[in-house]
Amino acid sequence: MSYQLLIFIHLLSTLLMLGVGGGSAFYKFMADRSNNIEVIVHTNKIVVFADWIFTTPSAIMQPISGVLLMYQTGYSLKDNWLFFSIILYIFAGILWLIAVYIQLLMKKMAIKAQKENVPLKKEYYRLVNYWIILGFFSFLAVIIIFGLMIMKP
Secondary structure, X not given: OOHHHHHHHHHHHHHHHHXXXXXXXXXXXXXXXXXXXXXXXXXXXXXXXXXXXXXXXHHHHHHHHHHHHHHHHOOOOOOHHHHHHHHHHHHHHHHHHHHHHHHHHHHHHHHHHHHHOOOOOHHHHHHHHHHHHHHHHHHHHHHHHHHHHHHOO
């Protein structure tokens, strides 16, 4: 595979991961603040769906295209910036997986509250706070990786 195609795939998957992830997080954050159960349920469903069709494939494509680029360009894990990027990616991935699990719990809780016609429990909003914290640090790690990939210090 050519370098140009690999870098295109790598950058496209980065853009999708950051763009869809950031956009979804914003809409979910705003929906949760609305306290409107219909909006919250609908947004949770869309955010989970977006994660499955955009964020997950992008997160899988990143290390694949990254390793292929590493071999094509002659970089190695002995390069500190690359090694640190991989550690950050693993860290971000772990946080993201936990956040996705919490997201699925929140989706189920919201659907249940809507069906029972009751307000969301405090536990839902406690999970929202965890989800925000996990998402923030995961997103920050990916932004740092993006900077390392561009600057290659």
